Amino acid sequence: MARNSVKDWNNLHYALAVARAGTLSGAALELDVSHSTVLRRIDALEKALETRLFIRHPRGYVATEAGQMLMNAAENMQDQLDLMVGRIQGVDEALQGTLIITTVNTLIPLLMPIFREFRSQNPQVRLQLVADRRHLRLEHGEAHIGIRPGAKPTEPDYVVQPGASLQSALYASASYLKECGPFKSRKNLQGHRFIAPIDAYDFIPSLDWIARQVPEEQVVFRCNEFSGFEDAARCGLGIAALHSWCAESRPGLQRLIDPPPEWRTNLWLVTHRDMHRTRKVQLFLDWLKQALARLPPEIAVVP
Structure with missing residues (x-):
């Protein structure tokens, strides 16, 4: 015994x-x-x-x-x-090997330039990106770094740092505005069509506003992916609430209102405490924070 x-x-x-x-x-x-x-x-x-x-x-x-x-x-x-x-x-501590990063599909095009620049300066580090709405289990080694918009992660043993507050606004295509006329304010929705998610996203203020304020008969298209909102708006289906970082990085959409401060969505940088201090993780986090700090204020507010 x-x-x-x-x-x-x-x-x-x-x-x-x-x-x-x-x-x-x-x-x-x-x-x-x-x-x-x-x-x-x-x-x-x-x-x-x-x-x-x-x-x-x-x-x-x-x-x-x-x-x-x-x-x-x-x-x-x-x-x-x-x-x-x-x-x-x-x-x-060696700057080599694979660094696994997880995020949502919507942020992939925006993060790619950051990944490219990081790789150009650190060619011995291989980046692996896992896009998933599911929060991967960092404690099980599914990823080393999570880049998550929305509610602050609360898992035990996670190190959670603020990355930026992403601005959001309403966007539509030129063809839509030509068909339905200008969008004057959030208090006057009559005559306009809207795009919304299938599920509730009460932790994302702009989507929660659509769920609460837009009459059901004016919601003409629903989608379960954020990238679908942008594509639907660009095709003229209706007005979508989008992160400005997404909507203004590619042509085809016009911003209809100034980003309301209450619509900001927090972006969190998440690591497991066992991996947080490793050299590769710290190097990439510092690189990402610097890149986020360079975003213009109409896209993101950095703490």
Whole structure:
């Protein structure tokens, strides 16, 4: 039984933290866990080894003779582990290999110039792009960096940074405006056709406005992809609410209103904490932030 417990490095890791800190609370702070978790781990290890590892007293925890022997061995194990981790991290620190980035289809044409410039300066790094509305699991290695518009990701162990606030406005083609006349204001929708998503997007303010303010009979086309909104508007089907970065980067659409401040959509840069500090990830994030900072204010507002 004791032999099996020693194989559980997690329990030894907790015991080593207690020995170093001298208190459960200090170990809990270092390990970023609760006081009760540390206590449970220590109790389990002592029970498995059938020996007392620490003497409890009002000021904290002091290792017994058996505990000190185990802590010395654990220190050596930790030193060896740190050495090995350093060597492994050296692989991640090298500016080579593949960097996997995930985002939504709509942003692909806009990000491509950024990818091209990054590759021209870092040719030894291969970029792999996964376009998916589904949020890929960074903790499972499905991607290294996520570029996500909309609601702020809340997954545990994710490092989430603001990239930019994307401006949005209403857009239509010249052929549509010739057919239906000018669009005067958001308070006067009569005589106009609109394009909307199939599903609710209440976390994207411009699409939520269409869902709430445009009468159903004036919504003539629905699509489940953002790129479809743009194509439908360019073909003259109706008016679409689009990110200005998308709509104004290609010809064929006219902006009908100034971007309302309340329609801004946040763009988030997401990494897993285990990969966040690697050299490739940091280099690309810095490159992306600089590129976003150069966008004109009518397209995006950078924090």
